[in-house]
Amino acid sequence: MGSSATVIGGGIGGLAAAIGLHRIGWHVTVVERAATLADAGAGISLAANGLRALDELGVGDAVRRAARGQYRGGTRTPDGSWLTRMDGAALERAVGTPIVGIRRATLHRLLREALPAETLLTGSEAGRVRRTGPGTVRVDCGERALDADLVVAADGIGSRVRGLLFPDHPGPVHSGSTVLRALTEDPVELPTDFELTWGRGAEFGHIALQDGRAEWHAVLGLPQGTRFADPLGELRRRFGDWHEPVPALLAATRPAAVLHHDIGELRTPLPSYTVGRIALLGDAAHAMTPYLGQGACQALEDAVALAAALATGPTVDTALARYDTERRPRSQRVARAARQAGRMGQQLSHPVAVALRNTAMRLTPSRAATRMILRHHRWVPPRLNG
Known part of the structure; x- marks a missing residue:
């Protein structure tokens, strides 16, 4: 069995994979092209399956202390009438934990702090990835080369490693939607912990955070590459007559805080998440639309499943086969469900429908x-420590 790994990508999935491997005694190096792992991003919801994965990684309690439980909320129409109400207490009774909301920056920091500082190799672009001997894979990083028993490609939806492994795969495609999101500048008074509002071809949602501020997102059906000269002004124009607290959330946001990204997905499933001693993880393996809030949770599941397979498998190769067998069907099933949720939610625009x-x-x-x-939250992680 091997004992060293190179993880390409220092996002949530890559850091989680590194923590899992570190906890089973492996030597890990995380290669991240950004010079600084900055505390960027807005907010994120974590469901029970993601929190259970974090528990196995040893950071679940820290994440819960920094997060806010989502107990009150649901789905509404632009005039404010309720379509469904979410009973967070019932969810907690069923799976032992509520959905929680946390700043992405906070989650990222907590994951970084769970690793030895020398694990992170920042400001380094992962170049060629190749086999150099029986059971050894090399990653070129500028003038430096890293040899390891395993490479974990957690390099996101645009994964270069995935393209090398599957050159005939069509890669990510535009979902037909784009998302704008931000954190409010100051605390805001909110009657709920979590809401989604569905209009015709548009969605606005928020999650309340522990410090009293909120993360909000607006999803619009737009061609890829569409951008606005004044994003916040455009959103005020489109959502200004929607129910409160939508206008109040936009009013509490600085224009410079708004992030804008097109929503992509791997619509064509990969035939495998492993090739030789290389494993794909997170968005690199199964980038999905955000309509179930499962993207990060599935990456966290990947991380725990990979570490558990390596901890118990007789060889790296058998462990990677187990990882693929366990993770590919579930994650691709969740990705299909997320796509369907979008079609029945934000992407639905015909008034009769x-x-x-x-x-x-x-x-x-x-x-x-x-x-x-x-259906998606009920996942029991394999144990990493007994």
């Missing part, structure tokens, strides 16, 4: 809605 959906949602019993959510 929207009316029918809204009626169906209002008639759906709350218990049935809870069961649909739990």
